[in-house]
Amino acid sequence: MSALASLVHAYNGLLEGRQVPFFGYSLEKIGFEIVLCPDGTPTGYPTDRREGEGKSKTPMLMPVPQPKKRTLDVAPNFLWDKTSYALGVTAGGRKRTAQEHAAFVTRHREALQATNDEGLRVLLRFLDTWRPEDFERLGWPEEMKDQNIVFSLESDRGSNTRIHDRAAARTLWASLCAPDEKTKAACLVTGEHSSIARLHPAIKGVSGAQSAGASIVSFNLDAFRSYGHNQGDNAPVSEFAAFAYTSALNFFLDKGNGHRVQIGDASTVFWANASQAHASEATNIFAALLGVEPVDEMVETKKVGAILEAIRQGKPVMSFTPDLPRGVRFHVLALAPNAARLSVRFYIEDDFGALAARYLDHVERMRISPPPREDAAGTWRLLIETAVQRKSENIPPRLAGDWLRAVLVGTPYPLTMLSTILARLRADRDVNAVRVGILKSVLIRNFDFVKEAPVALDRQNLNPGYLLGRLFATYEYLQTQSFAGNLNATIRDQYYGAASATPRSVFPLLQRKATHHLAKLRKDKPGLAINLDRKIGEIFELASPDSLFVRTLNSQFQALFAIGYYHQRNDFYRRREGTAAASEE
Incomplete structure (x- = not known):
């Protein structure tokens, strides 16, 4: 079913609940x-x-x-x-x-x-x-x-x-x-022989579009004419179908109705082919998956939370949603502004359970240890990591829609996500759990790096990128301990970008610095110095400096560098916190 046909079907359901106006009427701001x-x-x-x-x-x-x-x-x-x-x-x-x-x-x-x-x-x-x-x-x-x-x-x-x-x-x-009897033709949406709409009603509520409204279907220049047809006759849609799909879409785009979320520059709406109660439950679950709080008071927040937890734990969705009919078709439509028109970024129609299962796969690929302090499942929480200064207006517009579509359809992620996260790491050097989880998910989904991109620290991982990330984290921890934390900037602040992209240009220098830091640490904390020296030796036992310090790392290996760095760095501080807690007891 096409997006317009699905919206016409949704209009009929909304009309039963008196949520949209009758044919010929529209909801306007009075x-x-x-x-x-x-x-x-x-x-x-x-x-x-x-x-x-x-x-x-x-x-x-x-x-x-x-x-x-x-x-x-x-x-x-x-x-x-x-x-x-x-x-x-x-x-x-x-x-x-x-x-x-x-x-x-x-x-x-x-x-x-x-x-x-x-x-x-x-x-x-x-x-x-x-x-x-x-x-x-x-x-x-x-x-x-x-x-x-x-x-x-x-x-x-x-x-x-x-x-x-x-x-x-x-x-x-x-x-x-x-309508004029002369305008009758076969409607492309309903298939009925009916009066054709010359102009379609305006669609309002799409962020960035004209305040007066915009159109998905419009022909306003002679260059768009085909076989002498004027305006709406070039893509015949009946008066009723044009009214129905725009009325339903305007209802879904209203921010107070709980059917929309902003993903980058795309206003994304979603709905289910079910009764009002069932549809409300499905849309609230979906909104929560995208990181939006449930807005429909008819759906219990605790129930939505239980369903989300079930999805994240890999349990069958249906066992937690007895009120959600099996096989319910769910629709997701993303619209982006384009002057007086609207561009369809994507349209997805599928079984709700299938969408939830793909989301579960996405969450599993994102899993990293230690996990983020805050829930990172929401799409907005992921996309904000791609933005300069973490401002939502700086999220790359096309990337947001492409990423969400990949998650819901189960296709490979856009490679621009990989390059964008790597660029942010080089710029601000904030190697956090969400960014590392994104890199891990792209490596697994797009390159089948299941073994190379582990959930937790893997001391037997021989990938050069992962080993270099571990080594860089070890050098950084050695530096901070030798100076007892009295540093304005660590080697991460100074060398992360070069170390992750061109190891040979940086790591020989870092080796010399590490030798100096070890000598200094032996005077104050000889036991820690021995342990860190042994840790460096363990890494070099897996790969020699000559084979490890390559001239350049490709984007996949740079992502593994970030994962190895994150794992090793957090392992140091987790052990340190555990030791401190044991000494306090």
């Missing part, structure tokens, strides 16, 4: 509501429909007749709009505000002139008598300007019904939306 008397005059102060307090107020999402996609043309909406159209006032004082308001009035006079519905007639009376200067005369708030507004009747004040909700308004809107 700031204020004007209540009208029977004669068309406002009852008084407009009702503020924003939620929150002070400057943090946010408009209320409300189903309203679907807006037109605006470019440079004046295009009024039906029965609602922003104040420049509906009232002729704006905070910016734009030149065409009068033109926008005139278009709003004209459209409604033409559409409502034959109606007998009292609510629609009241709106007409309001538009006939309203003047933009009335806004100041009535003392309406400045913060109302440029907000979207709706209208309601004083008689409907207690029923939570607006004019656009009235049965007559719905019927009229359906007739206004009736």
Whole structure:
């Protein structure tokens, strides 16, 4: 099933739960509501429909007749709009505000002139008598300007019904939306012979895209025309399918619905083909896997935590999810901004259990000893290690999407992950558990380095990169002990980049320094000096300096250098902490 077809299927499920609007309507941000008397005059102060307090107020999402996609043309909406159209006032004082308001009035006079519905007639009376200067005369708030507004009747004040909700308004809107019979063709999404959408509704909520919305499907230049077709006819999608997939996608992209996570520059949404309760459970588990806290209160946090722990321990997922139907199809769609369009970074559809199993494989490849102090399973926690200064805005955009896709599909990781982590190690020399785990996972998945890249310290590992990393850690520990920790910078700060890439240029110098450090340590801590000298000898027993100090190390061996360094360095300090604890007892 294609991404658009899956979204149409998801729309039908969301519609059953009243989570998305009916065909022809969309959820829009409404700031204020004007209540009208029977004669068309406002009852008084407009009702503020924003939620929150002070400057943090946010408009209320409300189903309203679907807006037109605006470019440079004046295009009024039906029965609602922003104040420049509906009232002729704006905070910016734009030149065409009068033109926008005139278009709003004209459209409604033409559409409502034959109606007998009292609510629609009241709106007409309001538009006939309203003047933009009335806004100041009535003392309406400045913060109302440029907000979207709706209208309601004083008689409907207690029923939570607006004019656009009235049965007559719905019927009229359906007739206004009736497409031209000449545009019928086979829909590429549903397969039905139906009216084709010329323009698709805007998709909103993708980070970095235009605030007015962007499109996955659009044809706005003659170069995109095929066989003389115009715009949407080049990729025929029915009016209903276009509305359905964009409505579902806009719902999933809303940050408050728990179906999205930002992975680099890609806004990634996910959903399940299941009932609302089952889908909520699946999406919360998936969000937690990606390092996002569960947001749906219907799903118990403890249960999600137990499922995650089961996955990490390699236990069957189904045994911990009795409420999750077997074979539930799960969908993951990543969208990246591209001017007025959206690029699909990837789309995955698979059994939820299969996705969880691949995630388990990924976690196992990442396993390193000693483990990170914080949980490193979340994708964001991994990707932040690739960023300069560990700032999320510096995460390489394409790398983030490619990495997540590899984890979920089970394909080799992008090699740019290997080169990026190695570059960060050379730049900041922070050889931590998360970075080493990433390097280990790439070596195992992409190069089958199962034996060469162990979980814990392997004293029999003969790989030159791993041995050099162990030796470098030993030299560093020897240096810190000989100076009793009184150092402004260690050899890691000075030589890590060169030692891991061009060993022959650095290690002879480090050998001479080690000889000096051993001589100094013998005076203060002779026992420790003997042990470290023996440790260096054990490494050279596995490989001689001539064979070990090669001219260069390739990227795989540089990764093994980091793993060997991490293992050996932590082994020293773990032994030291154990000795200190024993002496205290």
